Amino acid sequence: MHTKTVAQLAQGLQQKEFSSVELTQCFLERIDALDPFYNSFISVNPSAALAAAATADEQLTRNNAGPLTGIPIAHKDIFCTSGMRTSCGSRMLDNFVPPYDATVIRNFGTAGAVILGKTNMDEFAMGSSNENSYYGPVNNPWDTSLVPGGSSGGSAAAVAAMLAPAATGTDTGGSIRQPGAFCGITGLKPTYGRVSRLGMVAFASSLDQAGPLARSAEDCAILLGAMAGYDKLDSTSSELPCPNYRATLGDSLEGLRIGLPREFFGDGLDPATGVAIDAALKELEALGASLVEVSLPHSKLTIPTYYIIAPAEASTNLSRFDGVRYGHRCVEPKDLHDLYTRTREEGFGDEVKRRILVGTYALSAGYYDAYYKKAQQVRRLIRQDYLDCFEQVDIIAGPTTPGPAFALGEKSNDPLAMYLEDVYTLAVNLAGLPGMSIPVGFVQDKPVGLQLIGQHFGEARLLNVAHRYQQTTDWHLAHPAMPKGE
Amino acid sequence: MQWESVIGLEVHLQLATESKIFSGSATTFGAEPNTQASAVDLAMPGMLPVLNEKAVRYAVLFGLGIGAEIGKRSVFDRKNYFYPDSPKGYQISQFLDPIVGRGDFKIQLEDGSTRNIGITRAHLEEDAGKSLHEDFHGQTGIDLNRAGTPLLEIVTEPDFRTAEEAVTYLKELHSLVTYLGISDGNMAEGSMRCDVNISLRPVGSDTLGTRAEIKNVNSFRFVEKAIRYEFNRQADILDDGGTVAQETRLYDAERDETRAMRSKEVANDYRYFPEPDLLPVVIDDAYIEALRGQLPELPRQKRERFASEYDLSPYDAGVLSATRAMADFYENVASACNNPKMAANWVQVELLGRLNREDVEISASPVSPQALSGLIKRILDNSISGKIAKQVFEAMWQGEGSADEIIAARGLKQVSDSGQLESMVDEIIATNTAQVEQYLAADEVRRKKLLGFFVGQIMKLSKGQANPQMVNKLLTEKLV
Numbered sequence: 001m002h003t004k005t006v007a008q009l010a011q012g013l014q015q016k017e018f019s020s021v022e023l024t025q026c027f028l029e030r031i032d033a034l035d036p037f038y039n040s041f042i043s044v045n046p047s048a049a050l051a052a053a054a055t056a057d058e059q060l061t062r063n064n065a066g067p068l069t070g071i072p073i074a075h076k077d078i079f080c081t082s083g084m085r086t087s088c089g090s091r092m093l094d095n096f097v098p099p100y101d102a103t104v105i106r107n108f109g110t111a112g113a114v115i116l117g118k119t120n121m122d123e124f125a126m127g128s129s130n131e132n133s134y135y136g137p138v139n140n141p142w143d144t145s146l147v148p149g150g151s152s153g154g155s156a157a158a159v160a161a162m163l164a165p166a167a168t169g170t171d172t173g174g175s176i177r178q179p180g181a182f183c184g185i186t187g188l189k190p191t192y193g194r195v196s197r198l199g200m201v202a203f204a205s206s207l208d209q210a211g212p213l214a215r216s217a218e219d220c221a222i223l224l225g226a227m228a229g230y231d232k233l234d235s236t237s238s239e240l241p242c243p244n245y246r247a248t249l250g251d252s253l254e255g256l257r258i259g260l261p262r263e264f265f266g267d268g269l270d271p272a273t274g275v276a277i278d279a280a281l282k283e284l285e286a287l288g289a290s291l292v293e294v295s296l297p298h299s300k301l302t303i304p305t306y307y308i309i310a311p312a313e314a315s316t317n318l319s320r321f322d323g324v325r326y327g328h329r330c331v332e333p334k335d336l337h338d339l340y341t342r343t344r345e346e347g348f349g350d351e352v353k354r355r356i357l358v359g360t361y362a363l364s365a366g367y368y369d370a371y372y373k374k375a376q377q378v379r380r381l382i383r384q385d386y387l388d389c390f391e392q393v394d395i396i397a398g399p400t401t402p403g404p405a406f407a408l409g410e411k412s413n414d415p416l417a418m419y420l421e422d423v424y425t426l427a428v429n430l431a432g433l434p435g436m437s438i439p440v441g442f443v444q445d446k447p448v449g450l451q452l453i454g455q456h457f458g459e460a461r462l463l464n465v466a467h468r469y470q471q472t473t474d475w476h477l478a479h480p481a482m483p484k485g486e
Numbered sequence: 487m488q489w490e491s492v493i494g495l496e497v498h499l500q501l502a503t504e505s506k507i508f509s510g511s512a513t514t515f516g517a518e519p520n521t522q523a524s525a526v527d528l529a530m531p532g533m534l535p536v537l538n539e540k541a542v543r544y545a546v547l548f549g550l551g552i553g554a555e556i557g558k559r560s561v562f563d564r565k566n567y568f569y570p571d572s573p574k575g576y577q578i579s580q581f582l583d584p585i586v587g588r589g590d591f592k593i594q595l596e597d598g599s600t601r602n603i604g605i606t607r608a609h610l611e612e613d614a615g616k617s618l619h620e621d622f623h624g625q626t627g628i629d630l631n632r633a634g635t636p637l638l639e640i641v642t643e644p645d646f647r648t649a650e651e652a653v654t655y656l657k658e659l660h661s662l663v664t665y666l667g668i669s670d671g672n673m674a675e676g677s678m679r680c681d682v683n684i685s686l687r688p689v690g691s692d693t694l695g696t697r698a699e700i701k702n703v704n705s706f707r708f709v710e711k712a713i714r715y716e717f718n719r720q721a722d723i724l725d726d727g728g729t730v731a732q733e734t735r736l737y738d739a740e741r742d743e744t745r746a747m748r749s750k751e752v753a754n755d756y757r758y759f760p761e762p763d764l765l766p767v768v769i770d771d772a773y774i775e776a777l778r779g780q781l782p783e784l785p786r787q788k789r790e791r792f793a794s795e796y797d798l799s800p801y802d803a804g805v806l807s808a809t810r811a812m813a814d815f816y817e818n819v820a821s822a823c824n825n826p827k828m829a830a831n832w833v834q835v836e837l838l839g840r841l842n843r844e845d846v847e848i849s850a851s852p853v854s855p856q857a858l859s860g861l862i863k864r865i866l867d868n869s870i871s872g873k874i875a876k877q878v879f880e881a882m883w884q885g886e887g888s889a890d891e892i893i894a895a896r897g898l899k900q901v902s903d904s905g906q907l908e909s910m911v912d913e914i915i916a917t918n919t920a921q922v923e924q925y926l927a928a929d930e931v932r933r934k935k936l937l938g939f940f941v942g943q944i945m946k947l948s949k950g951q952a953n954p955q956m957v958n959k960l961l962t963e964k965l966v
Contacts, residue, residue: 079532080532088531096531100525206762232536235536236765316564316566316575316757319576320529320531324570324573324628325528325529325628326530336570360757363566363759365757
C-alpha cells in the first residue's frame with residue numbers, strides 16, 4: 001500500500017480495496033517504526049488522523065469522493081493547522097497552536113484529505129539542508145548520512161521513505177525543488193500567486209509559494225488541483241482560474257521547444273550530474289521536443305539579489321515574534337528591551353539570526369538604495385531574462401542543483417557554500433515562475449533532479465512534460481532501501 | 487530679537503469605516519479590550535492584510551475635497567519598529583507614493599482675512615493599539631482594539647506663522663472631514679490627533695530654524711497652548727545665544743509645558759520598504775470622477791454661499807457653516823421662517839449659547855429647526871416680543887411643547903388690542919402724576935428717557951405682553 005501513488009491509492013479507496021482508516025493506519029505505523037531513522041516528522045496526531053480517515057470513509061461509502069478523499073497527506077510544519085502545533089521548525093513556535101487553518105490546509109480538508117502529520121523543516125524555511133531545525137536534522141532516506149535538502153526536507157524525506165504518499169512544501173528559493181531532487185521525488189513550485197499564502201508562516205512574502213511533493217507528476221497535478229486557487233484573503237493570490245491539471249497530462253510533446261540556459265551548464269555543475277541531465281533531455285527529445293540553447297545573462301546576479309531581498313523581507317516578517325502575544329517568551333524579563341532581546345536570542349537559531357541581521361542591514365537608512373533598491377532593479381532584469389527566453393521556447397530545463405545530496409555537516413559551517421546550492425532555483429522565485437524537479441537518475445546512488453521551468457501560470461504544461469517523461473522512464477519509481485537496523 | 491514661528495502640522499485622522507483598514511474587525515470605540523482584535527490584528531503567524539476599499543474611497547474623497555492630486559498608483563510600505571502595541575513589529579503605511587499628493591487649503595482667520603496652507607500629502611496607514619499601564623501591578627496590558635483602525639495622515643507645508651492660524655486650520659479641517667463624512671471628528675476619542683513641527687527665525691528672515699516636533703497633541707486648545715509654550719521656550723534659548731535641539735517633544739497638558747521624549751521612545755530608522763503582502767493601489771479616472779460626483783457642498787463653498795445668499799457677515803457665515811449638522815439646522819430654520827437674518831441670530835445666540843452651556847451637540851438639540859422657526863414666526867407676526875420669545879425658548883428647551891402651545895398655555899400672547907392698551911396707559915398716567923409733570927416740563931432728549939419709564943411700567947403691568955410699539959405710540963399721543 002505504501003509504495004503506491006496517490007492516483008493508485010485513490011483508485012484503491014474508491015474500489016474499496018482498503019479503507020482510509022486502514023491506509024492511514026499503515027502510514028502511522030510506518031512513521032512510528034521508521035521515522036526514528038529519518039526524523040522527518042515534528043508532530044503526528046494519530047487519533048485526529050484516524051478520525052479524519054473515518055469521516056473520509058463515510059464519504060467514500062456514499063460514493064461522493066474526490067481524488068483526495070481519504071488520502072493521508074503530510075504537511076510541512078509551516079502551514080497553520082487549527083488545534084495542532086505549528087512550529088515552523090523553531091523553538092520560537094514550539095508551543096504555538098494556531099486557532100485557524102492555513103488556506104492550503106482548509107483546501108485539502110475540503111477535498112477530504114487526511115492530515116497525517118507535520119513535517120520537519122529548516123527553521124522558518126531558511127536553509128538548504130534541513131540542518132537548521134530546532135527539532136534536529138532530517139536524514140536522507142537514500143543514505144542517512146546525507147542531507148535531504150531543505151527547507152522542505154521533512155516532507156521530501158517522508159515521501160521518499162514512503163512514510164506518506166505525498167506532502168506539501170513551500171519554496172522561497174528552491175525549498176521544494178532542491179529537497180525533491182535530493183530525495184528522488186517529484187516536486188512543484190507553482191507560479192507566485194497560484195496558491196494562497198494565508199496561514200503559511202511567512203519567510204519572504206514576495207517569494208514564498210506552497211506546492212506539492214509526491215511520487216509522480218500525476219500526483220502533483222492532483223495535489224495542485226486541490227491546493228491552488230484564488231483566495232480573497234491573500235491580496236497577492238491570482239484570480240486567474242485554475243485549469244484541470246490532470247486533463248492535459250498526456251498531451252503530446254511534439255513540437256515542444258525546451259530552452260537550455262548555457263549559464264546552467266557551465267562550471268560549478270557536477271559533471272556526473274550533468275551526464276544524468278543530458279540523458280533526461282535526450283529522452284525528452286525522443287518524445288518530440290526540440291532543445292534550444294538560450295541565455296539568462298543576469299544569472300550570476302541571482303544569488304546576491306536573492307540574499308538581499310529574501311532576508312530583507314524576512315527581517316520584518318519575523319518582527320512579530322517578540323514574546324508578547326504567543327510563542328516563546330524569555331523567563332522574567334526585567335524590562336521591554338530585555339523581553340525582546342532575550343526572547344529572540346533564545347527563540348531563533350543562528351541561520352535565522354544571520355538573515356535578520358543581513359536583512360535589517362540591507363533596509364537601513366543609507367544602505368537601502370545600494371542594496372534593497374538595487375536588488376529590486378536587478379530582480380526585474382532577471383525576470384525579463386526569463387520572459388525574453390519564453391519568446392523563443394515553451395519551457396526551460398536544466399539541473400535542479402549543482403550536484404547530488406551532500407553529507408550532513410559538510411556545509412553547515414559555511415553559509416556561502418550552502419547558499420550556492422540554490423544557484424539554479426533562486427531565479428525562478430525572483431521571477432515568480434513555476435518550477436518543477438523530477439528524478440532523472442543517480443550519481444553514486446544519489447538521486448539527481450531535472451528542473452523544468454514554465455511560463456507564468458504554465459503549471460499544466462510543466463506537469464504534462466514531467467508526466468510524459470515519467471510514462472517512458474522509471475526513475476520516479478525507484479525506492480530507497482530500508483534503513484539499516486530495521 | 488523679534489522671532490517669528492514657522493509651523494507645520496501632521497494630523498492623524500481616524501477614518502469612519504465600520505471595519506479596520508486591513509482586517510474585518512469592527513472599529514467601534516470603547517469596546518472591552520481585545521474584543522475587536524482578530525488574528526490579523528494580533529499579527530498571528532501567516533495572517534495577511536486585505537485592504538478595506540472604503541478607506542481608499544475616504545482618502546480619495548479627502549483629496550478631492552482639497553483639490554489635491556490623487557495618487558493613481560499608491561504603494562503601502564512597512565514602517566519597522568518594535569513596540570508592544572504594534573503587533574507586527576511594523577506599521578503598514580505609505581511612504582514614497584501616498585494616495586493624496588500636493589493640495590491647498592484656504593483658511594479664513596477671525597478678522598476675515600484668508601491664508602493659503604499647502605498640503606504636502608496625505609497617506610493611509612493603520613493605527614496602533616494601546617498600552618495600558620494602570621491596573622496591572624508593574625506589568626503592561628495591551629489592548630489591540632484600535633490596532634488597524636484606518637488613519638489618514640495629513641501633512642502640511644510649514645505655512646503657519648501663529649498658533650491662531652494653526653488652530654483655525656485644524657477647526658476648518660475638522661469641518662471639512664465631517665462634511666465629507668469620512669471621519670466622526672470626535673476629538674475626545676482620538677479621531678483627530680496632531681503632531682506640531684515648530685521652529686523660530688528672526689522676523690523678515692526666510693531661512694528655516696531647527697525644529698522641534700511635538701507629538702500627539704489631542705485638542706485644538708492644547709495645540710494652541712503647546713505652540714505658545716514652545717515659541718517662548720525656543721525664543722528664550724535663541725535669545726541667550728543657544729541652539730534649539732532637533733528633537734521630539736511631548737506636550738503635558740497638566741503642567742502646560744513640552745518636554746523632550748526619552749531617546750528610547752524615538753525610533754530613528756524605520757527601514758521603510760514596499761509592503762510585499764499588498765499590491766499597489768491603482769485608481770482610475772472613472773473611480774475618481776464617480777467620487778467627485780458624490781462630493782457634498784463643502785464648508786468653504788457653503789460659507790461663501792451663506793454670506794452672499796443670506797447676507798450674513800463672514801464671521802456669522804463661518805460659525806453657521808462650521809459643521810454640516812449646524813449648517814443644515816440653520817438652513818432649515820431660515821427657510822421655514824423665511825427670515826435668514828433672524829434665523830441666524832436665534833441659532834447663533836440663543837440656541838448655540840444654550841447648547842454650549844449644556845455641552846449638547848446640535849444634532850441632539852431638544853429644540854428642532856421646525857420648533858425654532860415656529861418661535862421666530864411668532865416674533866415676526868408680533869404675537870410675542872423678543873423678550874417673551876426667550877421665555878418661550880426656555881420652555882421649548884424644557885420640552886413643554888411648540889411655541890404656539892407654550893404661548894397659549896402660559897397666556898403669553900402679546901397684547902395688541904388698542905382698547906386694552908389704552909386703559910393700561912391711562913392707568914399708568916393717572917398713578918404717576920409726578921413723572922407726568924416732569925415729562926411735560928422736559929426737553930426732547932429728557933422726554934425720550936422718561937418715556938422709557940412709562941413703557942417699563944406698562945410692560946410690568948402687562949407682564950411683558952404689551953406690544954411695545956403700540957404702547958410707545960399711545961404714550962406719545964396721550965402725554966401732551
